[in-house]
Amino acid sequence: MQQVFILGVNFSEQKLVSKALQSFYALGPRACERIMAKYTIYRLAKVGSLAPKTVTSLTAELSQMTLDSDARKIMQDNIRRLKDIGSLRGRRHAMGMPVRGQRTRTQTATAKKLNRLDRRN
Template identity: 60%
Template sequence: MVFIFGVNFSEQQLVAKALQSFYGIGPHVCKGIMAKYFIHNTAKVGALQGRQLDDLGAELSTMTIENDLRRQVVDNIKRLRDMGTYRGRRHAMSLPVRGQNTRSTQILTARKLNRIERRG
């Protein structure tokens, strides 16, 4: 088992998949981080050297990921709701925010995602 930023990863897991498992790191950011530290696309976590693991941990600690990013997104939505903007009202009513149609079959994702925000 290998620790990266406080999370256990098996030695057979790809580095790209391990990095993308963090909330806030997608394929594009992952490729940038791997290129910065000269890590091959098909490299496995167990093949990384100690220095590379330390560099990855240091890089992840400087980024806004996981709970900090989740809190930031919730705060942004709460700010929109408090200001009473159109987007904030749409979030509060569990309706699509970005101009999607409001037919019953097309609104399910918005209702699912905005359900969390109705409690506030």
């Protein structure tokens, strides 16, 4: 089976373009729809059906965006900033509790799982 390289990551030809784009951190469904509409890619198109010119233009488009490790670093810096200024959101992040007003009497398992970002500081 052939592989298609998009931004240094190889995808199988059978993978949907929308799922391949969403595999990059900080690219959600809406951003993927916009990118696919910009290059007139059908929503159920597979990566293997893309023209080489389209693949290179997609790679160029994605290389200009803030993705993966850069986006994670920005998010960690934002959380660290909230902790440093001592805001309520920063303290909630540090304690591993829900940050945006969710109930805490029950159902905090998801927040505790998701708020495990860089607890050493």
